[in-house]
Amino acid sequence: MRSRIFFVLGVVLWFISGVQSWGQSFATPLSPRTASYEMEVYLDVEAKKVNARQTLVFTNPSADTIWNMRFHMYYNAWKNNKTDFFTESGRIPRTKDQKEIEECIWSWVEVTKVLDEQGNDLSSGMRYVQPDNDNTNDDTVLDLPLEVPVMPYETYTLEMDWESQIPPLMIRTGYSKDYFFMVQWYPKLGVYEPAGTRFAKEGQWNCHQYHPATEYFGEFGVYDVKLNVPKDHVVGASGFLVDKKEEEGRAIHHYLAEDVIDFAWTSHPGFVEVTDQWRDTKISLLIRPEHQCNQHRFLEAAKHTLDFFADYLAPYPYPTLTIVSPPFYGLNSGAMEYPTLITAPTLCNLPAGIKTTETLVIHELTHQYFMQMLATNEQEEPWLDEGFTAYFEAKILDKYYPEGTVSWPYMNIRVGSEELRRGRFLNADNIKVNPLSDFGWHFKHGSYAQIVYGKAAVGLRTLEGLVGEELMKKIMQRYFEEWKFKHPSRQAFIDETLTVVSEIAGESKRAEIASFLEQLIYGTEACDYSVHDIINKEITAAVGFFENTEDCVSETTQEGSLYESQAIIFRNGGFVVPQEVKIVFTNGEEKWEQWDGQARSMDWTYTSPHKIVSVEIDPARKIPLDTNFINNSLTLEPEQTGISRYFTAVLTWLQATMVSMATLV
Amino acid sequence: MTNSNTATEAHSVSVIGALKRGFSAASGHLWISLVFWGVSLLLALLAALPFRSLLLGEAGNSLMVKDLMKGFDYTFLNDFIQSYGSGFTPVLSQSVLLLGAQYLLLIFLVGGLVKVLWEQSQPEYRSTFWSGAGRYFWRMLRLSVFFLLVHGLVLVVFGFLYFKVVKGFSPQALESEGVITSSLRWLVPLYVLVAAVPMMWQDYAKVFLVKNNNRFIWSPIGEGGSFVIRHFVKTYPLYLLNMILVLVLFMVNYFLVSLFDISSLGTIIGTFLLSQLFVFARYAMKIVNQGSIVALIG
Numbered sequence: 001m002r003s004r005i006f007f008v009l010g011v012v013l014w015f016i017s018g019v020q021s022w023g024q025s026f027a028t029p030l031s032p033r034t035a036s037y038e039m040e041v042y043l044d045v046e047a048k049k050v051n052a053r054q055t056l057v058f059t060n061p062s063a064d065t066i067w068n069m070r071f072h073m074y075y076n077a078w079k080n081n082k083t084d085f086f087t088e089s090g091r092i093p094r095t096k097d098q099k100e101i102e103e104c105i106w107s108w109v110e111v112t113k114v115l116d117e118q119g120n121d122l123s124s125g126m127r128y129v130q131p132d133n134d135n136t137n138d139d140t141v142l143d144l145p146l147e148v149p150v151m152p153y154e155t156y157t158l159e160m161d162w163e164s165q166i167p168p169l170m171i172r173t174g175y176s177k178d179y180f181f182m183v184q185w186y187p188k189l190g191v192y193e194p195a196g197t198r199f200a201k202e203g204q205w206n207c208h209q210y211h212p213a214t215e216y217f218g219e220f221g222v223y224d225v226k227l228n229v230p231k232d233h234v235v236g237a238s239g240f241l242v243d244k245k246e247e248e249g250r251a252i253h254h255y256l257a258e259d260v261i262d263f264a265w266t267s268h269p270g271f272v273e274v275t276d277q278w279r280d281t282k283i284s285l286l287i288r289p290e291h292q293c294n295q296h297r298f299l300e301a302a303k304h305t306l307d308f309f310a311d312y313l314a315p316y317p318y319p320t321l322t323i324v325s326p327p328f329y330g331l332n333s334g335a336m337e338y339p340t341l342i343t344a345p346t347l348c349n350l351p352a353g354i355k356t357t358e359t360l361v362i363h364e365l366t367h368q369y370f371m372q373m374l375a376t377n378e379q380e381e382p383w384l385d386e387g388f389t390a391y392f393e394a395k396i397l398d399k400y401y402p403e404g405t406v407s408w409p410y411m412n413i414r415v416g417s418e419e420l421r422r423g424r425f426l427n428a429d430n431i432k433v434n435p436l437s438d439f440g441w442h443f444k445h446g447s448y449a450q451i452v453y454g455k456a457a458v459g460l461r462t463l464e465g466l467v468g469e470e471l472m473k474k475i476m477q478r479y480f481e482e483w484k485f486k487h488p489s490r491q492a493f494i495d496e497t498l499t500v501v502s503e504i505a506g507e508s509k510r511a512e513i514a515s516f517l518e519q520l521i522y523g524t525e526a527c528d529y530s531v532h533d534i535i536n537k538e539i540t541a542a543v544g545f546f547e548n549t550e551d552c553v554s555e556t557t558q559e560g561s562l563y564e565s566q567a568i569i570f571r572n573g574g575f576v577v578p579q580e581v582k583i584v585f586t587n588g589e590e591k592w593e594q595w596d597g598q599a600r601s602m603d604w605t606y607t608s609p610h611k612i613v614s615v616e617i618d619p620a621r622k623i624p625l626d627t628n629f630i631n632n633s634l635t636l637e638p639e640q641t642g643i644s645r646y647f648t649a650v651l652t653w654l655q656a657t658m659v660s661m662a663t664l665v
Numbered sequence: 666m667t668n669s670n671t672a673t674e675a676h677s678v679s680v681i682g683a684l685k686r687g688f689s690a691a692s693g694h695l696w697i698s699l700v701f702w703g704v705s706l707l708l709a710l711l712a713a714l715p716f717r718s719l720l721l722g723e724a725g726n727s728l729m730v731k732d733l734m735k736g737f738d739y740t741f742l743n744d745f746i747q748s749y750g751s752g753f754t755p756v757l758s759q760s761v762l763l764l765g766a767q768y769l770l771l772i773f774l775v776g777g778l779v780k781v782l783w784e785q786s787q788p789e790y791r792s793t794f795w796s797g798a799g800r801y802f803w804r805m806l807r808l809s810v811f812f813l814l815v816h817g818l819v820l821v822v823f824g825f826l827y828f829k830v831v832k833g834f835s836p837q838a839l840e841s842e843g844v845i846t847s848s849l850r851w852l853v854p855l856y857v858l859v860a861a862v863p864m865m866w867q868d869y870a871k872v873f874l875v876k877n878n879n880r881f882i883w884s885p886i887g888e889g890g891s892f893v894i895r896h897f898v899k900t901y902p903l904y905l906l907n908m909i910l911v912l913v914l915f916m917v918n919y920f921l922v923s924l925f926d927i928s929s930l931g932t933i934i935g936t937f938l939l940s941q942l943f944v945f946a947r948y949a950m951k952i953v954n955q956g957s958i959v960a961l962i963g
Contacts, residue, residue: 169837176836176837177837288841290841290843327840327841328840328841328842329837329838329839329840331836332836347842348842348843349842349843349845349846409923411737412735412736413736413737414737415739419739419740419743420739422740422743423739423740423743426743426744426747427743427747614728616728627744627747627748628744628747628748629729629740629741629744630723630724630727630729630741630744630745630748630749632727632729633727633728633729634727634728635726635727635728636726637726638721638725638726638730639725639726639727639728639730639731640721640725641731641734641929641930641933642730642731642732642733642734643717643720643721643724643730643733644930644933645733645734645736645927645933646716646717646720646733647713647716647717648933648936648937648940650712650713650716651706651709651710651713651937652709652937652940652941652944654705654708654709654712654713654760654763654764655706655709655940655941655944657764658708658709658764658767658771659705659944659947659948661764661767661768661771662701662771662947662948662951663864663951664768664809664816664864665768665771665772665775665805665809
């Protein structure tokens with residue numbers, strides 16, 4: 001009787017729990033769900049291999065008849081040392097370490113069987129292609145000819161068996177000891193772009209090779225994934241856990257992720273799961289015990305970000321958010337963003353004044369909006385996700401952590417996120433090396449980070465300065481509303497921006513912003529305006545011969561002095577931005593001048609009993625793209641007090657060094 | 666005075682007694698501290714004044730300079746380095762040269778200091794000081810270079826030890842990053858305790874060099890080392906005590922400076938004067954240390 005009661009209770013609990021889990025499914029799909037996957041995955045932790053069976057359901061989004069499919073085979077980036085991944089970037093090792101070469105530790109992913117819904121075996125037609133170049137050693141794109149085409153707007157099902165050799169963690173994905181971080185790990189369908197979508201002139205697969213600097217572009221869908229891993233492993237994945245079954249030392253974790261563009265997961269026995277709640281979203285932090293000192297920092301930063309976007313754009317719609325803080329030996333998985341799952345390393349021995357943990361959480365979580373919900377092409381237009389994310393990262397950090405991203409009591413060191421981002425951008429070797437509009441892998445000589453993140457973020461902040469904070473918010477809201485769960489291009493952002501500006505601020509402002517965006521996105525010029533000079537010239541009485549050459553006027557006295565005062569401004573850079581100029585006179589009177597910023601120089605002349613004492617361009621620092629704020633102002637009398645502070649500090653530091661040297665004498 | 670005599674003398678002076686005599690020597694020769702301090706101020710001014718001119722010339726008429734009163738201004742410094750950074754190169758080169766000059770001058774002055782302390786010359790000690798400085802300069806220089814190499818060796822050994830403990834900072838090799846800082850908790854104090862030995866050895870060698878007027882440095886190095894080892898229970902605690910006093914001085918200075926809210930020229934001058942007092946006191950502590958060692962050798 002008791003056992004029967006337990007059985008009934010068990011069934012009820014199972015049913016309830018099942019209903020609760022599945023109840024997290026969206027009643028109405030958020031996205032078109034063009035490519036959905038069902039997968040059964042077996043992780044062999046000894047051989048470092050994955051064996052999987054996946055069913056792909058693809059819906060043709062176009063009126064085209066499609067005769068082939070293209071898949072990303074990311075793990076083939078580590079198949080040999082002549083792939084694009086190894087040969088393109090100087091910052092990533094061009095080869096593996098000697099031990100791995102000697103032991104022939106390379107990685108790959110291989111489709112072993114593929115059947116269409118009629119049961120046709122398509123394996124024999126498969127071939128690797130290189131749409132970006134002629135590097136035939138690169139097998140990161142698989143072309144699959146179909147026997148039966150995908151008809152317009154119809155769905156098409158493929159069954160695939162595949163296996164992969166997992167790479168040692170080098171960048172983003174792989175294993176390190178018992179830590180597995182599985183991203184870009186399966187044959188992933190490219191994005192089919194019908195004519196007129198983004199830059200497509202005719203229907204095409206958008207499926208680029210795996211270039212090291214660039215990231216991803218994916219189609220929305222549902223991922224129904226069963227992960228078979230060792231029983232003692234703690235698993236985290238995109239989406240939510242439907243159920244978990246254990247058998248013979250293994251555990252099968254069943255995850256469902258809806259309306260996402262990718263699926264990522266991690267498996268590691270050393271994780272502790274810390275959970276928290278934000279509205280209807282469960283936040284799971286997978287963290288090692290030695291990093292739990294910072295767990296509150298992760299959760300606080302995540303909730304600040306979610307609060308910010310709930311107000312600024314729209315509430316985070318997914319039922320889960322998983323934050324993975326990798327072990328120290330898994331640092332190479334980096335700080336990365338995947339749908340509903342992000343990674344953010346932390347170190348407990350960093351001083352509290354360095355907000356790295358918060359910065360990474362905020363940055364990667366912001367990607368849930370710019371990359372995941374607004375699914376831009378990170379390979380072709382990386383600034384649309386990284387630049388926007390860097391812009392919002394600075395906004396959020398400066399709002400919730402006003403003490404600064406880097407702070408130290410000595411000399412009152414407080415560096416805000418926004419100024420840090422601007423500084424890093426301006427410190428680039430060459431800020432003119434690429435326009436923002438370049439493909440990700442065309443950024444040369446280390447310019448990717450400074451242009452894609454830096455210039456874009458500082459440019460967006462400048463846009464905010466030009467249109468005002470409220471209008472900027474409206475622009476972002478419109479861009480998000482119009483393009484969420486779609487694939488916007490830069491033109492989409494430009495169009496939405498100009499529409500909002502035109503509606504609210506008028507056509508003149510629209511033209512100004514159109515010019516600004518054109519220069520920002522397609523140009524490479526730098527922005528620098530300076531105050532060249534202040535001239536105060538006393539107007540003297542008229543003396544000499546005027547009417548004739550007989551009556552000389554020699555009386556020079558006049559009541560009260562008058563000055564002809566002039567403020568002279570230069571445009572040093574090629575980037576043109578309208579400017580606001582503040583001119584202050586000896587009596588404290590202020591004149592504010594507006595200038596379209598077009599000419600190479602500009603001057604204003606005043607006749608007044610008072611001299612000009614200072615001139616300042618952009619006093620509110622609305623234009624952080626300006627490369628030099630120091631020359632944005634000029635005063636007649638030098639301001640020495642601030643300099644005295646630095647002078648005495650340097651003097652004392654030198655003496656402190658000298659007296660320390662005395663210990664060695 | 667023979668070595669056995671010095672040993673007897675060392676037994677007769679306690680650590681605290683030696684320290685008191687060190688303080689007495691420092692207070693009796695404030696003028697020497699003033700010379701050390703004055704030299705450092707003069708040399709630092711030679712580097713800091715061009716820095717001030719650079720700031721004033723390039724940015725003095727910018728309203729942005731007002732922000733410097735707040736303290737560290739990242740944006741100002743970043744823009745300054747980006748736009749006028751080339752001006753820093755000669756200033757930095759000059760600073761390095763001046764630090765080198767200061768090192769040589771210190772060696773010069775230390776010869777005089779040790780001679781004055783050893784001979785306990787009063788009241789005409791100023792002439793003794795300058796004559797000692799000149800007479801012992803080259804020998805003190807060779808001695809300093811020798812001990813610089815010893816310090817370097819100690820540093821390399823500890824650096825190597827740390828590198829091994831943290832497995833070359835390799836994320837793949839380390840189970841956790843904790844060892845990177847946890848190992849410093851024992852390695853740094855251990856380093857200080859070990860590095861203190863050659864430092865005090867050097868101070869004792871200097872006294873023996875002046876005492877015996879050796880032509881070559883090997884004899885005072887040997888005698889100094891021998892004395893330190895034979896009287897380790899006194900020499901080492903005395904040296905550690907001197908180090909702790911300097912540390913306390915440093916902390917007091919940091920605390921006092923942090924009390925100032927620097928918002929005006931007056932507070933800038935106030936903190937500057939306080940820092941000068943600290944620099945002066947640090948040099949005075951050098952005399953205390955050397956004086957206490959002379960007292961212990963007798």
